[in-house]
Amino acid sequence: MNRPLFTLLAAGLSLIPVLAVAETLPLPLTGPAYVAANEAYSAYERKDYDLAIAKAREALRQRADVTRLNTLIALAERDKQLRDQPRTAASGRAAAAAPGFVAANRGFKAYDREQFGLAAQSARTAIAQAPRRREYRLLLIDALQRQQQLEAADQAVTDALGTFANDNTLLLRRQAIRRQLAVPPAVQGYRALEQGNAVLAVTQARKAVAWAPEVAANQQLLISALLAAKDYPGAEQAASAALARDERKAAPWILRSYARDRQGKAQAAQTDVNRALALKGLSASEVRDIQLFAADAALARGEPQQALNQLQALGNDADDAIASRRATARAALRQKSKGLDSVVQAPPPALDCQESPFGLTCAIWPGTVRDAGTAPASQAYAALARKDPAAASALANQAVARAPQNPAYRRLLVSALTEQNRLPQAIAAASEGLQAHGDDARLLVMRGRLRQQVADEDGARDDFSRALALGSLPAYEEAGLYAAIGQRRTARERLQEARSNGELASASDLQLAYISVQAGDDESAHAAFRKADASHRLPPAAAQDAAYNAMRVHEDDEAVAYFERVIDGQKTAESPMSKQQLFDTRRAVGDISRTWGLTSTTSYRGNSSSGLSAAPNSTSSGSESNDLLQNSTELSWRPLGYRNARFVELYGRVTDTLWSKNSDSDTGADALQGALGVRIKPFSSVNIMAAFERTFPLGSSNVDGDWLVRLGYGSSIGTDLRVDVPSWWTSQLYAEVGHYINDSRDYFNSEWQVGRSYAIGGTGSRWVAFPHVVAAIDYDSKMKSNNSGGFESGDAGGIGVGNNVRYWFREDAYNAPRSYVDFSLQYRARIFGEERAKGVFARLTYSY
Structure with missing residues (x-):
């Protein structure tokens, strides 16, 4: 959903992300x-x-x-x-x-x-x-x-x-504006640094720092530019200024250490390295890089033995960077034993930044930024940019093989495999990277997201928890992880912290929306989507995300408007939806916009309930046969709208026995009953519904009125129409328990159908047949005693086979079919309880 943002962060080479959210401006009234x-x-x-x-x-x-x-x-x-x-x-x-x-x-x-x-x-x-x-x-x-x-x-x-x-709103507004002003000179300064123009780099970096000194990337750029210009006192001063603002990042300590080393301040330089190593939340790869810095510094001071001591803690000659430094240190030590100069030239820590709409996202690397994997990695990034993930995967594999010590190439490989939708291979690549580099927060997050996609929720939670424990991620990213592991309150707190500390000051409205969605802050996401759409009309994919977000904040009309734009946009979209995706979008429009409903069910034998739309006739007695024909017609209204599938419905129902095999049973006007009630669906993702209603006689019926409390549960797979395949597996389970208060009567009924649905006439047909097996259980406490004073069990269970034929209709360009007529015919054999569990059962349903 928010792939542009999080792919960038996953693939980027950042130790210190520099995100900032643009100030939230009021939307124009519309x-x-x-x-x-x-x-x-x-x-x-x-x-x-x-x-x-x-x-x-x-x-x-x-x-x-x-x-x-x-x-x-x-x-x-x-x-x-x-x-x-x-x-x-x-x-x-x-x-x-x-x-x-x-x-x-x-x-x-x-x-x-x-x-x-x-x-x-x-x-x-x-x-x-x-x-x-x-x-x-x-x-x-x-x-x-x-x-x-x-x-x-x-x-x-x-x-x-x-x-x-000292007006807080004005102060925050100024900070956000100045962060935006800092982006162009920062980008220009980095490009100048890449081109070897240290003077211009320093000039532009100073401008960026002047506008937004609290942004870590601006500080890093200035220090690196001063080092490139060999202004070591200036670089030390700039690094000290950065540390005065935030001493929790490793980069300023390392950069200042190098600047001090160049000035002969060896003890102070070593102290800075030690302070960097003592920081909390460092990943194994970050510890490795700091120790490589220390080894480089020792070699530059002519202390090869100290360099070897630093490298000893790493102990991995399979790592090219470690092996090459160890060889250099040993050679220098041999030279020194002969009385020869053993000083090795060490380049400054290299700054590597990724340009993005946020500004710069930067990292520093030991020594030169180039290693054996740099060339294929650069080509891989370019391949991803031109949407060629297959080429990117091959090139990323080359980069990993040539420089296995570089964790950035592992992340690049995982991103390329993910873009190809090769999820198992991407998970394996992330696991190999974690094995090689230890706990790396970004690799853990990437693997966790992948595990979510393959329904490994436990594995994802473990990865996210481990990443959070490292404490090295920016607050806005931690917010998304806390939301993913169910700690939504903490997620919102971290997101607010990200806003307060300026991490989000340069993000666009659309990026803000996706960050808020990840953190579970739907209200903020909704406001950001609206702002983004007001500034630049959202493309179809983003409009669909905005629609689902509007659903979650109960803005039904807005959700429908977004969905309709998505549907209209398919005519000119570069990557149009599949037929089924488009159908599902039209189905969402129909579900959200529905306020009234009419259902009429005529059933022969058995109960006719489905979705709390009917209940056992309160006139039936324990001695009666269930060989009867009943109709239940209901009109419902959602006064508060869809509310993300957590709706309230008011309904009225008329129930009648049209025919009965038992000549003593009431039929027609003598059996006519009504009901008025309210039902509530309290959960969006769980199909549980509770209802409370008043039943009363109609016509010439002399049955007493009663109060009825009901609770129902439903679960289904494949019950909606499919337009992409000619057949599909289908299962539907419904269970309901109810209690008549005045009559002290309890009942339970359930039915489970499993089979395969077939589009009659081929893919896309609105006629569907559903042959299935069925299991049904019901219980009625009123059936425990019969008119002769005998005793019956009150329960009945049967299994059998059946077939449904359904015709879907009432659709348009924006709405999937909203109505259907369904005829079901079953035969069941009794497996326990009373005889009413066996025989032929038929049901005709009209749903508008």
């Missing part, structure tokens, strides 16, 4: 909320304050995020009071003029029409007239940001802080 708000402003201008207040509150009800409407309400209430209290009108006349309001009103309307230039111009006018109106300042800032006039927006924030000192 639809009914816009109409109500516009009417509110117009009413205020006409001095119709009561209408202005009512319309503003209605707009707020639909769009609670548009807090500026509270200002309008306050002004309208104040001016209404001034109008209705003549004694204070004279003194309040000046206040009633509301300086700046007319211009601000024009600006807010322009913003809602996405005329951001006019909004900014109007906001400036309003501020000039009323400089202490904070909402006018925010309107100007928002309008400038919408136009990407970031430096002007930053100046507007600075001006506002001159009036509203």
Whole structure:
């Protein structure tokens, strides 16, 4: 769902991700909320304050995020009071003029029409007239940001802080804007560093740090650029500044250690290495890299024995980087024993960054960034970018074979295999990487996500827990992992921490939406999807994700609108859905938009219930045969909508016995009964339903009314129509227990059908046959005693075979078939209990 973001993070070479979320700007008003708000402003201008207040509150009800409407309400209430209290009108006349309001009103309307230039111009006018109106300042800032006039927006924030000192909202807004401003110079600085232009790299890096000094990648870039320029004192100073902000990252310690070493500060340099090694949450590969740094530094100081001591802890000559350094140290030691110079030139730690919409995601590597696997790895990244995962897999395998010590190549291989949908091989590659490098947080996360896809939930939870225990992932990523292991409260806390500490300051609205989905924060995801769609219309895949998110926050109309756009977009989509995926999307539209339902079931023998739509006839007695024909017709209504399959239904039902073999039984008008009730489906993913209803006589029936409590459970596979195959396996289980309160009567009935469905006429037909085997059990406490005073068991169970024929209809371009007619015929043999368990059973159902 959020593949662009998480594939980048998985494949990237990052020890220190630098993500930041763009400031959440108010969405322009649209639809009914816009109409109500516009009417509110117009009413205020006409001095119709009561209408202005009512319309503003209605707009707020639909769009609670548009807090500026509270200002309008306050002004309208104040001016209404001034109008209705003549004694204070004279003194309040000046206040009633509301300086700046007319211009601000024009600006807010322009913003809602996405005329951001006019909004900014109007906001400036309003501020000039009323400089202490904070909402006018925010309107100007928002309008400038919408136009990407970031430096002007930053100046507007600075001006506002001159009036509203230490205002937290303004301070956070300034931080977010400056993080955005830092991205272009950071990218330009890194490109200059790659091209060997150290002077330009330093200049651009200083600009990036000036805008956003708290962003770790900007600090790393500046230190690396200063090292490349051989300005070691400057690099040490820059590293110290980075550590003053955050000393929990290894990179600044290592970079400062190198800068100090170049200045002859050997003891201070070693202290920095030791501090880096003492950090909590380091992976085995990070510990390895730090020890390689230490070995390089010792070799550069002419201390080969110390280098060997550092390498001794690693103890793996199969690792090319370790073996080559060990050989160099031994050769230098032999030279030193002969009185010859043993100093080895060591390059500075290499900075490797990935450019992304977030800015830079950077890592430092021991020595030069190039190793034996660099060339094929670079080609593999390019192959992934051009959507050629097969070539990327082959090249990544080459990179791993040439440089097995580099964990980044393992992640690259896993990403390439995942893109090919070779999930078992990708899991195996991740496991090999973890075996080679120890617990690596990113490899653990990648393997956990893969295990989720193959339904290995226990394995996924284990991987995510191990990754979290390392403590080396950014807060926003930890939020997604906590959500995946069921700790949703902690997930939301970590996501809020990510927002507060600036990890998300440069993420786009769409990326924010996916991050929030991963963390289980559906409300934030919903707001981010809406913002992203307002800025740039979402493509079909993202619109579908937004639709499911809207479902989860109970915005049914919005979910339907997104789904319809997805369906419309299939005509021009580069990668259109399969026929079944498109059908499932249309099915979702039908399910969400349904508010009314009508079901009529006519059954011969046995119970006719399905989904709490009927109950045993309260007129039946223990002595009666079940050779009868009954009808149950029900009308239902969902007053609160679909609510992500956690709906409430009000229903009314009429039940009648049309014919009975027992001549003493009531039929027709004498057996007519009604019921009114409410049922609740409390869980989205579990088909449990509870109902409470009142039954009462209709027609000439003399049966007493009663209260009925019911609980039902259903589980099904393959009961919906398929349009991609001619046949498919189908299973459906239904069980219900109920209690008549006045009659002190209990009942239970269940039915389980298993078979294979066949599209009559071939794939895509709306006619379906379902031959199946059936098992049914029912119990009725009223059947324990008969009219002769005898005793019966009250239960009955049977097994048999049957066939259903169903015709689906009532569909359109956006809705899958919403209605069907179904005829079922079964024969069952009794396996225990009473004789009513055997014989022929038939049922005709019409569902609208």
